[in-house]
Amino acid sequence: MEAETQARFELRTRIIKALAHPTRLFMIDELSRNERCVCELTEMVGADTSTVSKHLAILRGVGLVQDEKRGVQVYYKLRVPCVLNFFDCVESVIKANASEQLRLVE
Amino acid sequence: MEAETQARFELRTRIIKALAHPTRLFMIDELSRNERCVCELTEMVGADTSTVSKHLAILRGVGLVQDEKRGVQVYYKLRVPCVLNFFDCVESVIKANASEQLRLVE
DNA sequence: TGCCTCCTTGGTAATTCTACCAAATCGCCA
DNA sequence: TGGCGATTTGGTAGAATTACCAAGGAGGCA
Numbered sequence: 001m002e003a004e005t006q007a008r009f010e011l012r013t014r015i016i017k018a019l020a021h022p023t024r025l026f027m028i029d030e031l032s033r034n035e036r037c038v039c040e041l042t043e044m045v046g047a048d049t050s051t052v053s054k055h056l057a058i059l060r061g062v063g064l065v066q067d068e069k070r071g072v073q074v075y076y077k078l079r080v081p082c083v084l085n086f087f088d089c090v091e092s093v094i095k096a097n098a099s100e101q102l103r104l105v106e
Numbered sequence: 107m108e109a110e111t112q113a114r115f116e117l118r119t120r121i122i123k124a125l126a127h128p129t130r131l132f133m134i135d136e137l138s139r140n141e142r143c144v145c146e147l148t149e150m151v152g153a154d155t156s157t158v159s160k161h162l163a164i165l166r167g168v169g170l171v172q173d174e175k176r177g178v179q180v181y182y183k184l185r186v187p188c189v190l191n192f193f194d195c196v197e198s199v200i201k202a203n204a205s206e207q208l209r210l211v212e
Numbered sequence: 213t214g215c216c217t218c219c220t221t222g223g224t225a226a227t228t229c230t231a232c233c234a235a236a237t238c239g240c241c242a
Numbered sequence: 243t244g245g246c247g248a249t250t251t252g253g254t255a256g257a258a259t260t261a262c263c264a265a266g267g268a269g270g271c272a
Contacts, residue, residue: 001132001152009128009135015196016131020123021260022115026107029115038219046107048262053220055260063203072218072269080202082195089188090121096186097169127230144249157231159250178239178248 018062019083023047024055027076031065032084035077124168125189129153130161133182137171138190141183 001009019025023045030036030044042052056076059065066079107115125131129151136142136150148158162182165171172185 001129001150005132006128009131011200012131012193012196013126013128015199016122017126017259020119020126022112022119023107025115025118025122026111039217042219044107049219050221050263051261053218057220063199063206069219069269072216074219080195080199082198083192086189086192086195087118089186089192090118092188093121093169093186094117100169123229145247154232155249156233156251159248160230163250175239175249178246180249 015062015064018058018064021055023052024059025087027052027055028059028064028078028083029087031076031078032081035075037070037073037075039073041076121168121170124164124170127161129158130165131193133158133161134165134170134184134189135193137182137184138187141181143176143179143181145179147182 019028026045027036027041030041036044038049038053038056041056042049045052056065056067060067060076064078064080064083065076068075068077125134132151133142133147136147142150144155144159144162147162148155151158162171162173166173166182170184170186170189171182174181174183
């Protein structure tokens with residue numbers, strides 16, 4: 001694989017990796033409906049604040065979400081709605097797999 | 107986060123994680139154009155055969171690709187074309203980030 | 213100013229991922 | 243049958259990821 005090709009796929013990988021965690025996926029799903037402050041997300045996720053903050057930093061780092069400080073709180077919102085289409089695709093893979101497994105059993 | 111919600115996002119994460127590696131991304135891109143045997147992919151990627159085989163096993167494990175043995179070779183092909191749309195989305199994130207950085211510099 | 217809440221950053225132990233080498237398996241053909 | 247090339251599987255060292263606790267700002271308010 002050429003160096004430039006390698007670099008291009010590494011760039012893409014960085015963004016995909018940022019998505020590759022249940023908590024981060026959940027937060028993106030939530031942020032697609034409403035902007036939320038860290039404390040709200042922390043409450044919903046049910047993990048340590050520092051953990052949630054670090055997950056958000058990862059999403060922010062690759063440009064998937066945007067933050068905005070308002071007073072003492074920090075609000076996050078989704079910056080790239082098109083990732084939602086992808087979730088539909090992922091969902092279709094899951095369904096296809098399930099159907100296939102069912103077919104094999106019957 | 108409820109247990110069921112957690113489970114749903116973990117299921118999605120498994121598929122996204124399978125995508126989260128430059129070599130696997132490269133192979134999916136290649137397989138979207140042509141089916142390929144392991145030896146061809148190994149040649150293109152430029153890694154050990156066992157490494158490539160393991161990457162393919164990961165993609166196969168989540169149902170993203172399909173394998174078919176023909177004689178002594180094993181051919182792989184993409185099972186879920188919709189992931190390609192996602193790459194466009196990822197690309198748009200990269201472009202948006204680059205534009206933003208440019209804006210900040212100017 | 214002093215304090216309280218919200219959030220981020222450091223540090224660390226445990227888990228997971230990855231690449232390569234070795235060894236096993238499989239199909240083909242002399 | 244024996245050998246050969248293609249592929250997978252086992253094993254392992256090194257790198258990366260993740261969760262939590264502690265500590266460090268930052269903003270608002272008495």
